[in-house]
Amino acid sequence: MHAAVLVFPGSNCDRDLAVAFEKSGAKVSMVWHKDAALPAGVDIVGVPGGFSYGDYLRCGAIAANSPICGALKTHVERGGYALGICNGFQVLTETHLLPGALRRNAGIKYICDTVELQVATADSAFTSGYTKDAVINVPIAHHDGNYFADDETLARLEGEDRIAFTYAKNPNGSVRDIAGILSENRRVLGMMPHPERALEATHGNTDGVAMFRALMDTMATA
Amino acid sequence: MQDPSITEDLIASHGLSPDEYALILEIIGRTPSFTELGIFSAMWNEHCSYKSSKKWLRTLPTEGPQVICGPGENAGIVDIGDGQCVVFKMESHNHPSYIEPYQGAATGVGGILRDVFTMGARPVAAMNSLSFGETSHPKTRQLVNGVVEGVGGYGNCFGVPTVGGEVRFDPAYNGNCLVNAFAAGIADTDAIFYSAASGIGMPVVYLGAKTGRDGVGGATMASAEFDDTIEEKRPTVQVGDPFTEKRLMEATLELMQTGAVISIQDMGAAGLTCSAVEMGDKGDLGVRLDLEKVPCREENMTAYEMMLSESQERMLMVLRPEKEAVAKAVFDKWDLDFAIVGETIAEDRFLIMHNGECKADLPLKALSGNAPEYDRPYSAPAAPEALADVPQIDAIDGLRGLISSPNYASKEWVYAQYDTMVMADTARTPSIGAGMIRVHGTDKLLAFTSDVTPRYVKANPFEGGKQAVAEAYRNLCAVGATPLATTDNLNFGNPEKPEIMGQFVFAIKGIGEAVAALDMPIVSGNVSLYNETDGSGILPTPTIGAVGIVAHADEAILGEARDGHVALLVGESGTHLGQSALLAEVFNRIDGDAPHVDLDAEKRNGTFIRANHAMIKSCTDISDGGLALAAFEMAEKAGVGVHLNSDDTAVLFGEDQGRYLIACNFDQAEALMLAAGQAGVPIETVGKFTSDSVKFGASEAPLAELSTLFRSAFSDAVNG
Numbered sequence: 016m017h018a019a020v021l022v023f024p025g026s027n028c029d030r031d032l033a034v035a036f037e038k039s040g041a042k043v044s045m046v047w048h049k050d051a052a053l054p055a056g057v058d059i060v061g062v063p064g065g066f067s068y069g070d071y072l073r074c075g076a077i078a079a080n081s082p083i084c085g086a087l088k089t090h091v092e093r094g095g096y097a098l099g100i101c102n103g104f105q106v107l108t109e110t111h112l113l114p115g116a117l118r119r120n121a122g123i124k125y126i127c128d129t130v131e132l133q134v135a136t137a138d139s140a141f142t143s144g145y146t147k148d149a150v151i152n153v154p155i156a157h158h159d160g161n162y163f164a165d166d167e168t169l170a171r172l173e174g175e176d177r178i179a180f181t182y183a184k185n186p187n188g189s190v191r192d193i194a195g196i197l198s199e200n201r202r203v204l205g206m207m208p209h210p211e212r213a214l215e216a217t218h219g220n221t222d223g224v225a226m227f228r229a230l231m232d233t234m235a236t237a
Numbered sequence: 238m239q240d241p242s243i244t245e246d247l248i249a250s251h252g253l254s255p256d257e258y259a260l261i262l263e264i265i266g267r268t269p270s271f272t273e274l275g276i277f278s279a280m281w282n283e284h285c286s287y288k289s290s291k292k293w294l295r296t297l298p299t300e301g302p303q304v305i306c307g308p309g310e311n312a313g314i315v316d317i318g319d320g321q322c323v324v325f326k327m328e329s330h331n332h333p334s335y336i337e338p339y340q341g342a343a344t345g346v347g348g349i350l351r352d353v354f355t356m357g358a359r360p361v362a363a364m365n366s367l368s369f370g371e372t373s374h375p376k377t378r379q380l381v382n383g384v385v386e387g388v389g390g391y392g393n394c395f396g397v398p399t400v401g402g403e404v405r406f407d408p409a410y411n412g413n414c415l416v417n418a419f420a421a422g423i424a425d426t427d428a429i430f431y432s433a434a435s436g437i438g439m440p441v442v443y444l445g446a447k448t449g450r451d452g453v454g455g456a457t458m459a460s461a462e463f464d465d466t467i468e469e470k471r472p473t474v475q476v477g478d479p480f481t482e483k484r485l486m487e488a489t490l491e492l493m494q495t496g497a498v499i500s501i502q503d504m505g506a507a508g509l510t511c512s513a514v515e516m517g518d519k520g521d522l523g524v525r526l527d528l529e530k531v532p533c534r535e536e537n538m539t540a541y542e543m544m545l546s547e548s549q550e551r552m553l554m555v556l557r558p559e560k561e562a563v564a565k566a567v568f569d570k571w572d573l574d575f576a577i578v579g580e581t582i583a584e585d586r587f588l589i590m591h592n593g594e595c596k597a598d599l600p601l602k603a604l605s606g607n608a609p610e611y612d613r614p615y616s617a618p619a620a621p622e623a624l625a626d627v628p629q630i631d632a633i634d635g636l637r638g639l640i641s642s643p644n645y646a647s648k649e650w651v652y653a654q655y656d657t658m659v660m661a662d663t664a665r666t667p668s669i670g671a672g673m674i675r676v677h678g679t680d681k682l683l684a685f686t687s688d689v690t691p692r693y694v695k696a697n698p699f700e701g702g703k704q705a706v707a708e709a710y711r712n713l714c715a716v717g718a719t720p721l722a723t724t725d726n727l728n729f730g731n732p733e734k735p736e737i738m739g740q741f742v743f744a745i746k747g748i749g750e751a752v753a754a755l756d757m758p759i760v761s762g763n764v765s766l767y768n769e770t771d772g773s774g775i776l777p778t779p780t781i782g783a784v785g786i787v788a789h790a791d792e793a794i795l796g797e798a799r800d801g802h803v804a805l806l807v808g809e810s811g812t813h814l815g816q817s818a819l820l821a822e823v824f825n826r827i828d829g830d831a832p833h834v835d836l837d838a839e840k841r842n843g844t845f846i847r848a849n850h851a852m853i854k855s856c857t858d859i860s861d862g863g864l865a866l867a868a869f870e871m872a873e874k875a876g877v878g879v880h881l882n883s884d885d886t887a888v889l890f891g892e893d894q895g896r897y898l899i900a901c902n903f904d905q906a907e908a909l910m911l912a913a914g915q916a917g918v919p920i921e922t923v924g925k926f927t928s929d930s931v932k933f934g935a936s937e938a939p940l941a942e943l944s945t946l947f948r949s950a951f952s953d954a955v956n957g
Contacts, residue, residue, distance in 0.1 A: 025572065027395070027482055027659055027660075031659070065396060066393075066394040069479070071480070083953055094257070125655075126653055127657050127658065142359075212661050214661075218664075
């Protein structure tokens with residue numbers, strides 16, 4: 016498996032995501048935002064957390080217009096996998112690879128915590144390692160994680176079983192408690208929580224392991 | 238623009254005394270130019286020159302086999318084995334944070350991170366020790382909200398986990414809050430970078446963000462008391478941009494790998510002036526700067542403004558000339574400024590040119606080497622007031638009194654605003670005691686703690702200084718870490734007052750004695766004086782930041798108490814209520830002496846904890862709040878009740894030193910008793926972790942009720 020992790024100026028979870036991919040058996044290439052192409056043979060693109068371009072303008076907005084995001088769109092349009100975590104989720108909505116937007120947390124303040132997520136669907140490469148409705152613990156760390164989409168979009172997401180995770184106890188005001196969503200072809204996942212921070216005994220929490228393991232298994236057999 | 242002429246008022250407004258000005262005249266043999274006066278003021282203020290404190294700082298133990306670099310560089314460096322080292326320091330940003338809390342705190346974090354990565358270390362952990370006025374004071378809520386947001390805003394964006402710290406409230410901080418920021422980084426021992434320039438005619442390169450007018454005169458402002466003109470001082474506070482700092486860090490670390498760097502220094506207090514003088518002074522060289530080459534973000538900046546600007550996210554470097562192209566390419570990649578602004582010169586000279594005009598021409602060594610040094614008169618602290626009778630109170634009422642105070646309530650409201658887990662190596666997030674991270678790619682853990690009990694230091698500066706170090710030692714031992722070294726951030730009032738100077742001198746004596754006995758030398762630090770408003774000073778607050786190591790992750794004590802665990806007390810039973818949290822919070826009294834620290838007992842008990850880590854599920858040090866608060870915090874974190882046998886006020890709330898509370902199973906308790914007997918360590922069973930209530934003797938309350946109080950008291954006090 017070959018994973019590419021995008022690096023924007025201000026990305027700060029790029030190494031964490033690369034380590035997560037490596038530990039699940041993938042080869043990882045770090046790809047600079049000024050590059051216009053992905054390395055050959057990339058199976059999945061990781062869009063990491065952080066503060067790309069300092070969150071100036073809107074979180075993820077400037078990154079969405081960087082040269083590498085053109086290549087990301089092409090990769091996704093060809094049926095490639097992509098995983099956007101935290102700022103990566105914001106980039107994926109700003110590129111319109113996923114619908115909706117992330118607004119400032121309802122409580123105004125930044126929130127770092129470990130929260131309970133409910134697995135809303137097990138039908139995706141990312142979530143097949145969990146059982147539907149299982150509750151897992153995953154850290155969050157964001158200022159703008161308050162997911163919003165219009166009713167029509169929400170109805171579609173629900174109707175097509177594309178809500179991947181919901182918060183058991185909504186920390187940020189996200190509409191319908193949404194923590195992560197899938198693309199139409201179910202190969203792009205954007206989520207605010209950080210599964211790459213829940214992989215080892217040192218983290219005190221290994222609930223993220225099943226995501227990376229299932230992802231690698233699915234891509235290997237695809 | 239015509240430079241102003243040098244008048245008595247101008248000299249005084251630069252914080253220079255008539256004697257100091259006379260010394261300037263003696264050194265240069267003529268009247269200084271306006272820019273020269275600014276340069277002297279920047280180098281000779283208290284903040285940069287340590288002129289009141291140097292004499293006493295020299296007495297601190299700073300050496301040990303683990304120490305690679307002690308005080309004097311940007312940060313201290315300590316060996317952690319396997320060719321790696323930890324680089325750390327704590328620094329205050331008190332005055333700016335009081336004037337402009339968000340930016341003051343943010344740039345405090347930025348400054349300390351820069352000190353660490355300037356030496357070639359990637360920052361891996363941060364802490365903050367914050368002191369505010371009483372919550373009923375009209376400024377306090379705004380300060381708490383602004384400072385915490387500023388710390389988070391900078392550190393979260395930069396991408397360093399905050400793993401610990403302290404937050405306290407006391408009326409003595411009403412007019413001066415304290416913001417002490419700590420950062421630690423990891424470097425390869427053979428790739429450390431220092432500030433001493435070498436080689437004549439080497440290019441001096443400006444790196445990072447552009448220079449603006451922000452922060453002009455900041456260091457001088459931070460070296461004076463506050464009065465009612467404080468609002469006018471806002472323009473002296475810098476504005477931070479963590480996005481630029483993150484890029485500057487990545488670019489600097491990348492640059493260092495190219496072999497282009499001879500020496501490097503970040504621009505902190507007194508910006509370009511201080512960094513250039515520092516590099517020249519340490520390398521026994523002069524420096525020439527051509528200011529028209531300095532990247533500016535504002536038009537028509539004068540030499541004076543450029544030399545004194547404290548714009549953030551900037552560095553100065555001496556470059557190997559043959560590496561210019563490769564060095565510039567790194568900064569182009571990160572879209573940061575790279576400009577050759579001068580060169581090293583052979584003679585002892587600090588020569589500042591601007592568009593061909595000489596704006597300053599000073600002997601460089603005199604700026605730092607000849608800086609004034611004062612042996613300020615001090616008076617020995619008065620003997621502490623005797624402790625009046627302390628009545629017995631209902632034990633649970635006493636606990637409620639503590640945990641409903643923002644001083645002893647959960648600090649969750651604060652830590653939830655900091656990213657505590659970025660870098661995915663955090664092994665212990667901020668709660669009670671030390672925070673921990675794993676050294677990336679290894680099995681080693683580093684532990685971090687910051688401690689001081691200002692009430693103790695006020696009552697008894699010597700014992701209070703010792704106690705701050707001892708508590709840091711205990712917090713490290715309680716997680717199984719071997720203490721390595723210490724950074725001190727000494728916050729005091731006006732040193733020109735003998736009683737304040739006395740607090741300073743005796744606290745340093747106490748700190749020195751403790752770090753020597755506990756083998757945790759001081760490797761870096763910072764002094765903040767003049768923390769006074771309208772003549773009223775803060776509580777003496779020598780914050781101790783300490784770092785410890787766990788050689789293998791499985792030797793750390795990271796567990797939690799469980800139902801059925803025995804509660805063991807290591808150390809003597811409690812008796813000392815003078816200056817205790819109970820007295821302050823419940824009885825509103827501050828009488829009595831601070832608890833005295835027996836350093837031999839500290840060492841013996843701490844060694845015992847570390848040696849027996851395998852038999853200890855969970856451990857916490859017993860500090861302010863005594864056994865009762867330690868037991869409650871341990872139980873609350875684990876979500877299990879605790880029953881202690883005693884309901885005696887002194888036993889439960891006494892703050893005797895050298896003590897730990899342990900949770901373990903019955904078999905382990907028996908083994909620990911045996912081991913303690915052999916090691917000569919006092920140990921006794923004081924209760925057990927069980928059920929869902931907190932019970933001290935016969936006094937009892939549901940854990941859930943106390944937990945709600947504990948978790949809401951802080952936000953109730955600072956919100957709304």
